[in-house]
Amino acid sequence: MVDQLTVTExxxxxxxxxxxxxxxxDPEELFPRDLLRALTDLVPAEHISYQVSRPLDHEFIGLxxxxxxxxxxxDGWEDLFWRSYWEGETCCRxxxxxxxxxxxxxxxxxxxxxxxxxxxxEWLRLTGVRHxxxxxxxxxxxxxxxxxxxxxxxxxxTERERLLxxxxxxxxxxxxxxxERRRAGVPDLTxxxxxxxxxxxxxxxxxxxxxxxxxxxxTVRKHLENIYERLGVTSRTAAVATAFRRTYSx
Numbered sequence: 001m002v003d004q005l006t007v008t009e010x011x012x013x014x015x016x017x018x019x020x021x022x023x024x025x026d027p028e029e030l031f032p033r034d035l036l037r038a039l040t041d042l043v044p045a046e047h048i049s050y051q052v053s054r055p056l057d058h059e060f061i062g063l064x065x066x067x068x069x070x071x072x073x074x075d076g077w078e079d080l081f082w083r084s085y086w087e088g089e090t091c092c093r094x095x096x097x098x099x100x101x102x103x104x105x106x107x108x109x110x111x112x113x114x115x116x117x118x119x120x121x122e123w124l125r126l127t128g129v130r131h132x133x134x135x136x137x138x139x140x141x142x143x144x145x146x147x148x149x150x151x152x153x154x155x156x157x158t159e160r161e162r163l164l165x166x167x168x169x170x171x172x173x174x175x176x177x178x179x180e181r182r183r184a185g186v187p188d189l190t191x192x193x194x195x196x197x198x199x200x201x202x203x204x205x206x207x208x209x210x211x212x213x214x215x216x217x218x219t220v221r222k223h224l225e226n227i228y229e230r231l232g233v234t235s236r237t238a239a240v241a242t243a244f245r246r247t248y249s250x
Contacts, residue, residue: 004160007167014042015168022175027183029064031147035175036066039168043133043161045149054142055095058082061143067150077126084123091120094136094144103166106132107156133157135165137173147172186243187230194243196223201240 018038025032031050039048047067053060058078085091090109094100106115115121124130131154135147149157149165178188189197199209206224210217228234231242 004158005163006160007163011042011164015164015171018042018168019171019175022172022179025179025182029179030062031064031176032179033064033066035172036064036147039149040067042164042168043149043157044151046152047150049148049150050145051148052143052145055082055085055092055144056142080119080123080126084118084120087119091134093134094139094146100136100138101169103133103135103162103169105134105157105162128152130154131156133162133165135169135172137169137176145176181243187232189227189230189243193223193227193230196220197227197239197243200224200236201244 018035018041021038022032022035025034030052036048036050039045045067047065049066050064051060052062060078088109089096090106093102093104093109106120110118110120115124124132129150129152131151133149135149137145137147139145151157174191177194181188196209196213199212204212206217206220210220213220224236224239227239227243231239233239233242
């Protein structure tokens with residue numbers, strides 16, 4: 001019998017395919033829609049959304065949605081949404097706990113009976129959602145950013161599916177950062193260049209960066225020269241400001 005948390009070679013190949021679909025997305029998209037579509041091959045869901053909001057202000061910033069969702073909501077739906085958001089720990093878990101890393105399911109906090117008697121349940125009945133799993137992404141100021149997967153019927157999301165989403169989360173973050181750099185008109189940098197530049201942004205010297213990356217200090221200087229050329233800048237400060245002006249807080 002295969003353990004419920006076993007990750008297969010097929011899973012890993014599918015995960016690579018999901019991330020690959022995040023490249024070269026339309027700059028008009030808040031988050032690569034092709035990636036969201038591909039994700040349903042790994043974790044089946046009727047719809048997936050990338051949601052940006054300011055929970056403390058009860059304000060939506062943006063939404064990128066793939067799949068079916070109720071489009072005939074009555075006036076006042078936002079009031080119901082925010083009431084359900086702040087009820088208990090189901091939706092506002094990151095704000096309450098400060099944990100923006102852990103993938104969580106609605107059923108982690110509410111049984112079916114509790115859900116039926118809650119404001120969250122009222123909201124879900126309105127939208128037709130039965131099961132939900134959330135993948136929190138790093139905040140940007142007061143903005144909350146997350147991926148949400150919904151099932152309108154059938155079984156809940158499993159622990160194995162939660163594990164797959166947890167494994168993918170760091171890659172979602174990198175895809176988001178790269179996509180936002182493209183949206184901001186910032187030239188793409190290699191993974192190594194970005195890794196090095198984040199260390200620069202954190203205040204590390206060339207010597208410290210060399211030790212952290214297990215390379216020669218001259219290699220660090222060469223990487224920086226290539227970064228300057230690609231970004232069209234001449235200093236460490238300008239490189240950080242240009243590369244991360246919209247995404248370093250991501």
